[in-house]
Amino acid sequence: MGKIVRVDMTAKKVIVEEVPEKYQLLGGRALTSQIVHDEVPPTCHPLGPYNKLVIAPGLLSGTPAPSSGRLSVGGKSPLTGGIKEANAGGISSQELANLGIKAIVVEGRPREEGWYLLWLSPEGAELLPADDLAGKGTYEVTKICRQRFGDKVGVITIGPAGEMMLAAAGVTNNDPEGNSSRYAGRGGLGAVMGSKRLKAIVVDSPSIFDAPLKDPDRFKAAARRFADILHQHPVTGQGLPAYGTNVLMNIINEAGTLPTRNFRFGRFDKAAEVSGEKLAEVAVARGGLATHACHPGCVMRCSNVYPLPDGKVCAPIEYETAWAFGPNLEIGSLDIIGELNYLCNDLGLDTIETGVTLGVLMEAGVIPFGDGEAAIRLLKEVYQGTPMGRIVSSGAAAAGRIFGVTRVPAVKGQGLPAYDPRACKGNGVTYATSPMGADHTAGYAVTANILKVGGYVDPLKPEGQVDLSRNLQIATAFIDSTGLCLFVAFAVLDNPEGLPTILEMINAQYGTSLTAEDAMEMGKNILRAEREFNLRAGFTRADDRLPEFFTYEPLPPHNTVFDVPGEELDQVFNF
Amino acid sequence: MGKIVRVDMTAKKVIVEEVPEKYQLLGGRALTSQIVHDEVPPTCHPLGPYNKLVIAPGLLSGTPAPSSGRLSVGGKSPLTGGIKEANAGGISSQELANLGIKAIVVEGRPREEGWYLLWLSPEGAELLPADDLAGKGTYEVTKICRQRFGDKVGVITIGPAGEMMLAAAGVTNNDPEGNSSRYAGRGGLGAVMGSKRLKAIVVDSPSIFDAPLKDPDRFKAAARRFADILHQHPVTGQGLPAYGTNVLMNIINEAGTLPTRNFRFGRFDKAAEVSGEKLAEVAVARGGLATHACHPGCVMRCSNVYPLPDGKVCAPIEYETAWAFGPNLEIGSLDIIGELNYLCNDLGLDTIETGVTLGVLMEAGVIPFGDGEAAIRLLKEVYQGTPMGRIVSSGAAAAGRIFGVTRVPAVKGQGLPAYDPRACKGNGVTYATSPMGADHTAGYAVTANILKVGGYVDPLKPEGQVDLSRNLQIATAFIDSTGLCLFVAFAVLDNPEGLPTILEMINAQYGTSLTAEDAMEMGKNILRAEREFNLRAGFTRADDRLPEFFTYEPLPPHNTVFDVPGEELDQVFNF
Incomplete structure (x- = not known):
């Protein structure tokens, strides 16, 4: 079921592989992190020939599941030196899933000059020269690709920053209107793509909602229920739809x-x-x-x-x-x-x-x-x-x-x-400990610290933040694997039907019988793989700390410092 | 015996302390590394208030021991993020030792603008304003200080690079003619000095060879013998004196x-x-x-x-x-x-x-x-x-x-x-594993690899390099603590009388009875303290590796790659 498109940039060869059994039930972040864990030497240079860029739609991407169009991009980060997954909206995730592509793995590195474009369509996968796109901004590249390959294509691309292999470069793809603004931004994965001299990936699928479903009726019922759950919650049903993030x-x-x-x-x-x-x-x-x-x-x-x-x-x-x-x-x-x-x-x-x-x-x-x-x-x-x-x-x-x-x-x-981690200390714990580096999306404790979603933990006190961040990091890793937008978490945290309904969709799609426990185990496994990669890359508890000025410089107006003890931070991954 | 000058740059206060018993028989690198180990939080920001700059003459500095004028400078390195000791010649080490100063410890960080100068003389230690020296190059600063404090003073200073806290900035001091060119260069300790807003240290001692000796006659005899040993070796007696390094x-x-x-x-x-x-x-x-x-x-x-x-x-x-x-x-x-x-x-x-x-x-x-x-x-x-x-x-x-x-x-x-570590593999082992980062002086395997001093180990083969580097790193740490120039090692490696004569000088000076075993134990203890600091700072075996291109890019003319296995590199500090 599905395939992996492996692109060897040293030999300029594309191979389409069957998906190994062990990857069948992984998607999004679970899949990118597992492939990076399994195939990338943790101490390699992030911009050298041994790093890989892995792109994967989520488990539910390409189906009618509401808000399931997230695309995960992974690799070893030139910014952090550790494992990285960044995900974005846009249309490419759904297109990839509808082409039956579970992952793209870009590996090697050309020895000579020149830029390339990977074209993915129902006819197959082809590497094309793209020197004409080099140096161009993402808006223009996306426009040219839509003119060349049709205005329904998804264009995954990098800008000049990625070409220059700069560590803040992201990977973008476009929204339905063709705006190249949906960024897998964090961690410099655009520089990794640039190091491979791959300027763009064009994904050309005739459909976007037709990924195969084992039990379409059961799936559709669950998807409708899930849409209702999202509509009913004040954040996902009112706040976000009215004013956005x-x-x-x-x-x-x-x-x-x-x-x-x-x-x-x-x-x-x-x-x-x-x-x-x-x-x-x-x-x-x-x-x-x-x-x-x-x-x-x-x-x-x-x-x-x-x-x-x-x-x-x-x-x-x-x-x-x-x-x-x-x-x-x-x-x-x-x-x-x-x-x-x-x-x-x-x-x-x-x-x-x-x-x-x-x-x-x-x-x-x-x-x-x-x-x-x-x-x-x-x-x-x-x-x-x-x-x-x-x-x-x-x-x-x-x-x-x-x-x-x-x-x-x-x-x-x-x-x-x-x-600020001094007045939203749950986020501080996430920043300090996430394998991704400082990342609010990795364990968004703003929920319980500030928004009182999924309970309440006083944002100014150190107590309870480690448990909060741990639970959120586990749940997030699972959500990041489904292709669902993380924002569904607002509703899922407050509605006991949320998680079961997500699982119902997955089970209907894949013919599985995953439980909530399985979901949390999947989240934990992702974090374990990511932590293990980072450990082998040379990370230690010294890397799981905030910069020291947060510990001695009080933040007005509350005048608190970050005071979650190091020994507690070291307990985040004690599962 | 001796004193420690502690300079609090936050409070602008200088305190002269007795030397604790445990530091009495440490000097140079042994003392800077031990104080950094004991007093600096390993995860602190190297340019923040918690780092310290430690300056120490060697055990034999300030005596008539030949070539004993090395000055050690230590701290947490802004370049490596680990512990650092860099040492230099010049006249300040001898002047400090003759003032009875075993170490200067510069700590804290001013909250306001302004630059300072530390003046050390027989009358005491004083912190003076030095805004007039800010922005000036080291040659001019040294010239001004020699005009102001007398042309016999040693001037330890930083240039504009150190003031800007740039990570390649060193700490310099002058030779007898007043040239500010004797650099404790490596590891960015000049940036640490800059972060303290200390532009210069002026060391004004009336004597340079009169450090106290328990048994002057015994000492002088040993010193004469040591000079002979240096004169007799082809490298220290002919090569270096004729053409320099x-x-x-x-x-x-x-x-x-x-x-x-x-x-x-x-x-x-x-x-x-x-x-x-x-x-x-x-x-x-x-x-x-x-x-x-x-x-x-x-x-x-x-x-x-x-x-x-x-x-x-x-x-x-x-x-x-x-x-x-x-x-x-x-x-x-x-x-x-x-x-x-x-x-x-x-x-x-x-x-x-x-x-x-x-x-x-x-x-x-x-x-x-x-x-x-x-x-x-x-x-x-x-x-x-x-x-x-x-x-x-x-x-x-x-x-x-x-x-x-x-x-x-x-x-x-x-x-x-x-x-190059690919054709001088013993140095490659030192580069990879020294707590200092890539540093030829930390374990100069060129001796046995190229110069056939202290035996011969084929530079192109991986065999024997780990043992060679280990022994040299231990011996070097000891030498770096004596104030002796590392170049004495050429003679010491080939002459069985070398090390005993160094110990004879130390024993005559301090009334001790150190043996060769004690000397090697001192070397090991230094490396242990440095490794422990780095471990707590977050270093792992992943940091004890050469950049990957040395492992796959052969070096002409021998066309060898660096192939000492990682597991062997991990055995360098197995003592």
């Missing part, structure tokens, strides 16, 4: 855990100016959209379409991006944020890492905090590959080293996202 | 292990042009010196004074520097090498790390191989603190990341020195 801006600001001025303060006086509410108002006034689906079949529709003053369109501006370029840099303008976001999308850069890096550069005094035009100027240098442009795209840790900055908010070399 | 250029080239063009080839067709023989010829013709002592009482006098065409004087050009800027960059001009060396001395940069970084930048195509003028231009950018200047000074690993280069010759983040 940026509905969080005012909430996190109010909670006093909105990292401002490179993690100096927990509130930003211009938060409302860059909030989801404001975004919706401006977007609609300019003929954009306050709500939008990043892939067909999403019921949450948390994306948006934000027209920029110059006529360009940024779709979407996510909360974490609005934070990275907004409060984090003391920039209170959605238009500046949108411009920086658009540039990152086109350059092929992770917006979070780039925003954190710009914050470190502002901390160093390279440009002033609040100076949006200067930030845009720095970012545009990436197109030219200037030394500064390269620094901006190499991650916060590298920028901190180059500019002698000690206040670098990064764990395992990856920049911290939009929730 | 750069006598190695032709030898290492002939051996086919001279890393050329960023470690692509093992021979350089212009090696003779940049050799010690050529250097002596040019230096003497221009009124310089082919031979020179970096501190009073050195009998090997392996330093030199090389006048540059524009009238500046570079003293000395060492072999590793000539290699780093010569064969490594395919530059065949001693004048270019001298100019780059002079710039590094003035900027306060480690020449090896800077040369390896320039090699990586040439590999990236930033400037062409062989283009000396372009290299000088890049290096001069450090004065301005441009992005490129900062990259040049941040180490090869950071430059590799910024420019997407996979052929980065570095271990634990520190660039490899002047002996």
Whole structure:
């Protein structure tokens, strides 16, 4: 059932393989992490010939399961030096699943110059020369590919940053309208793709909802039930559909855990100016959209379409991006944020890492905090590959080293996202311990810390955060394997029917009889494989810590420090 | 006996402490590494308030023991993230010992702007404002300090690179003529000093040979015997005194292990042009010196004074520097090498790390191989603190990341020195496993691999290299603690009277009865403390490996790869 497309970039050969039995019931992150674990030498150079780039749709991708279009991208990260999985929406996951492709494995490295494109269609898989696409931004590459291969194709691509093998480069794919803005952004996997000299993968499937189902009727009933569960929850049924993820801006600001001025303060006086509410108002006034689906079949529709003053369109501006370029840099303008976001999308850069890096550069005094035009100027240098442009795209840790900055908010070399660990300590535990490096999506404790979803754990106290993060990390690893958007977790955490309904869909699709226990075991197995890879790559408990300034610099307004003890952090993976 | 000068840069307070019993018989590297081990949290930020800079003369420094003027500088390295000791000649070690100072410990970090100078004299220790020295090169700082405090003082200082906290910054001190060119260069300890905002330490002792001796007659007899031993060996008595360390250029080239063009080839067709023989010829013709002592009482006098065409004087050009800027960059001009060396001395940069970084930048195509003028231009950018200047000074690993280069010759983040590990495999073992990162001085297997000193181990075969490196690392750690120049090892390895005579001097000085076994135990204890620090800092066996390209890219002319198995490397510290 299904196949693996193996692309040898040294020999320029594509082989289509049967899926081994052991991978049959893995998808998304479970599959990328397991293949990386099984095939990549943990100590290899992330940009060398021994690393592999693995791309996989989730277990439910390509079916009518609501919001199941996530695409996982994995490999050894040039940013963290550890295993990496980053996932994104967009249409490629559904297209891949409908072509029967469980994974693409890109390996080796060309010895000579030249760029390539992998074309996947019902006729097979073919590696084509793509020198004409080299140097181009992702918007243009996607446009050219849609002209060349048809406007229904999914285009998985990298921008100039990935070609230059810069450690903040992501892998993007497009939404239904052709916007190359759905990023598997974190961890520099775009640089890995660049190191293989693979500029783009074009996925051309005639269908997107027709992945094989063992029991279609049972599946459809479960999918309908799952859509209802999502509709009924206030976050997935109301908050996200109304204002998208940026509905969080005012909430996190109010909670006093909105990292401002490179993690100096927990509130930003211009938060409302860059909030989801404001975004919706401006977007609609300019003929954009306050709500939008990043892939067909999403019921949450948390994306948006934000027209920029110059006529360009940024779709979407996510909360974490609005934070990275907004409060984090003391920039209170959605238009500046949108411009920086658009540039990152086109350059092929992770917006979070780039925003954190710009914050470190502002901390160093390279440009002033609040100076949006200067930030845009720095970012545009990436197109030219200037030394500064390269620094901006190499991650916060590298920028901190180059500019002698000690206040670098990064764990395992990856920049911290939009929730300060001193006033949302559950997220702090996740940042410190996730095999992915600092990553809010790896165990989103904002749920119980701030939103009171799935219970409540006081965000300012160390107690209970380790258990919270552990449970979330396990559940997340499972969700990341299904192809479901992680946001379904809001509803699943509060509705006892949530998880059984997901399992009902999987069981109906594959003819299996997975239980909730199996699901949690799958989550644990993923984390075990990822931890084992990192262990062999040289990670220790010393890597499972936050930067020291979070332990001695209190965060206003709550004036708390991060005080979850190291010995407790070491208990996160005690299963 | 002796005292520790503890400088609290947060409070701007100097405290002079008695030396605890446990440190009484430690000196140099033994003392810096033990204090760092005992007092510095291994996971702290190297440029943050919790790191400490420790400076210590050796056990024999300040006595008439020949060639005993090495000064050790230690701390947590911003380059490697591990423990670091770097040592240098120059006059400060002898001055410190004659003031009865066993160690200077610089701790804390000022919260406000401003630079400081520590003045040590028979009257005591005083912290003085030094804003007028900020931004100045080391030559000028040393000149000003000698004008201000007298021309006999030792000036321990950092250049602009250290002030900017760049990871390739070293700590320098001056030779008897006032040249600030004796570098504790490796590992970025200059950046640690910069992070403390300590621009310089002025050591003003009325004597340099009068450190207390329990039994002066016995000591003098042993010292005379030791001088004889050094005079009698061909390397310490003839090779080094005639042509300095750069006598190695032709030898290492002939051996086919001279890393050329960023470690692509093992021979350089212009090696003779940049050799010690050529250097002596040019230096003497221009009124310089082919031979020179970096501190009073050195009998090997392996330093030199090389006048540059524009009238500046570079003293000395060492072999590793000539290699780093010569064969490594395919530059065949001693004048270019001298100019780059002079710039590094003035900027306060480690020449090896800077040369390896320039090699990586040439590999990236930033400037062409062989283009000396372009290299000088890049290096001069450090004065301005441009992005490129900062990259040049941040180490090869950071430059590799910024420019997407996979052929980065570095271990634990520190660039490899002047002996290719594929054709001098004993050095490869040392590079891989030393707690210091890639460091030829930590276990100089060139002795038995190439020079046939202390036996012979075939440099091209993996057999015997682990034992060779282990023994040398232990012996080196001991030597590094005595204040003796490591070059005495050439004679000591071949003369059974060597080690007993060193111990006789120590025993006569301290009234002890140390045996050869005690000396080796001291060496082992140092390595144990350093390894334990690194372990707690997060190092694993994955860090004890060479970059992967050395394992699959054969080095001409011998066409060997580095093939000492990982499991054997893990046995280096099995004592």
